[in-house]
Amino acid sequence: MEALGFNAGFLLSQIVNFVVLLVLLRMFLYRPILNMLEERRERIRESLEAAERARQEVVQSQKAYEEELAKARREAQQIIERAREAAERQKEEILAEAREQARQLIARAEEEIAYERQQAMAQLREEVAQLSLEIAQKVIGHALSEAEHRQLVRQFLAEVGESR
Amino acid sequence: MSRVLNSKVLVAVVLVLGTIVAGKLVAPAALPGIQLPAEMVPILGFRVPNTLLHTLLADITLLILAFLATRNMKEIPDGLQNFAEWVIEGFYGLTEDIAGDRARQWFPLVMTIFLLVLVANWWELVPGVDSVGVVEPPHGETGFVLAKVGPLYALTAEEVKLEYKKEGEKAGEKAGAEMGEGEAKEGEGKEGEGKEEGFPTTEDGRPIGVLVPFLRASATDLNFTLALALISMAMVQYYGIQALGMGYFTKFINLKGGAMGFVVGLIETISEFAKIISFSFRLFGNIFAGQVLLFIMAFLLPWLVPVPFYGLELFVGLIQAFIFAVLTLAFLANAVVAHDDHH
Amino acid sequence: MDLQFLSAGLAIGLGAIGPGIGVGLLVMGALQAIGRNPEAAPEIRTNMILGIAFAEAIAIYALVVALVLKFV
Secondary structure, three states, X not given: OOOOOOOHHHHHXXXXXXXXXXXXXXXXXXXXXXXXXXXXXXXXXXXXXXXXXXXXXHHHHHHHHHHHHHHHHHHHHHHHXXXXXHXXXXXXXXHHHHHHHHHHHHHHHHHHHHHHHHHHHHHHHHHHHHHXXXXXXXXXXXXXXXXXXXXXXXXXXXXXXXXX | XXXXXXXXXXXXXXXXXXXXXXXXXXXXXXXXXOOOOOOEEEEOOEEEEHHHHHHHHHXXXXXXXXXXXXXXXXXXXXXXXXXXXXXXXXXXXXXXXXXXXXXXHHHHHHHHHHHHHXXXXXXXXXXXXXXXXXXXXXXXXXXXXXXXXXXXXXXXEEEEEOHHHOOOOOOXXXXXXXXXXXXXXHHHHHHHHXXXXXXXXOOOOOEEEEEXXXXXXXXXXXXHHHHHHHHHHHHHHHHHHHHHHHHHHHHOOOOOOHHHHHHHHHHHHHHHHHHHHHHHHHHHHHHHHHHHHHHHHHHHOOOOXXXXXXXXXXXXXXXXXXXXXXXXXHHHHHHOOOOOOOO | OHHHHHHHHHHHHHHOHHHHHHHHHXXXXXXXXXXXXXXHHHHHHHHHHHHHHHXXXXXXXXXXXXXXXXHO
């Protein structure tokens, strides 16, 4: 054993040396670095979680916003629809009223026209009778009696009225 | 084109070969005496094994690195902290793969084995280790002729047998080293006052001595590797008992399985000791062989040729550190599992 | 003296044959496994290294014997 270099004292000193080194390295190297790694892992996990939460929030608010938007759109649509219906109804009413008024106007106009015509016809008849009496007087040269004239004119007018 | 290429290749080959030959001629290196026990270096009046000094050097390196890496911890790491985190996180992941829940418990042991063995192995490859030290009179039958370089001495490649020169006259002060440094002088006075013996000389008066390097790879000392192996296997037994209570011993003394079971238990017991031996000799053998390989390469052809072997030793040093740590881990993981479900 | 060196050389030389073959087989198997299933490469590599360590232990016993023969 001696020739191979074994020596109890040296062996013991190497063992002691190793144990001391182990303790020192554990204190000054492994612990701080492992703690640092652990801390960093924790922090990364936390920030990932926070990011995930933030993402969820964004998704949620996005969804809420979209819902709101859809609702608003729906309402607007309804309002427009209602307005259109109202307008339609109003249009119908106005149109009906206008048509009614037009009809009344036309009716009144027709009445007036009929009345005017009546008037004109009566006047014309009067004038024609007068005129034809005068003409007949001139042509015949002497005056028929008033009664004869009238008889004649009436006869003539009746003929005219029949042929018309 | 090919002619140009060929001539370039030729020039390169000639240059490389020329360098190698020139190295052999200009700077022949001594082949140091290869011995298993650590050399004892005189430091402050004590004789300390140089492998122990090497281990302390590795300790200090590790502690300085640890201090620098954790001195100014930042949330976003850079530089050394980043590197330390990379190493530790990587190894911790490996530990978790094998050890599961017990990773936190075993990690310091395994990581320390890995780091210490790795740093100790890699320090071996730094120039100056194995080659700077105290020059002493030869302990054995051969020594090297010394050459004076300034205030220091360097070993030449000239090796002499000196059975007939044992009682040579005193040859000046000892000290110095191959490519020596100021610190080489430190040992001189103290060592001199203790023994007062001088250097033998050659017939033409040149001193003869041997080099006692200050540093020698820790793993080339069986005490270092055996210490690690003992710690490792002791921890394996400790955690085995902790996890399984007295049931742990049924692995070794198996009376239920009949004669066959008893023999299996016996083999388990023997293999437990064999693990200590193979642990310590695996690391020792690899690093010692690597050291001898580097010595011999430097001795045969000192320039350029050793370079690839340095690369190889870098790799071997890493792999051996890794194997030591991971095998410890595997044995630990194996020990805490109940063995009844086998067979 | 000479026989001692010879026996040490033979011990490690012969003792390295088996582990050499063993390591070769191990690496062959591991490389084939990685070729078939590249996703499992890290796991296979770790186990391969462990297996090599066990095979190498045999060569280490030979080394111990050689060292004992040479130095003791």
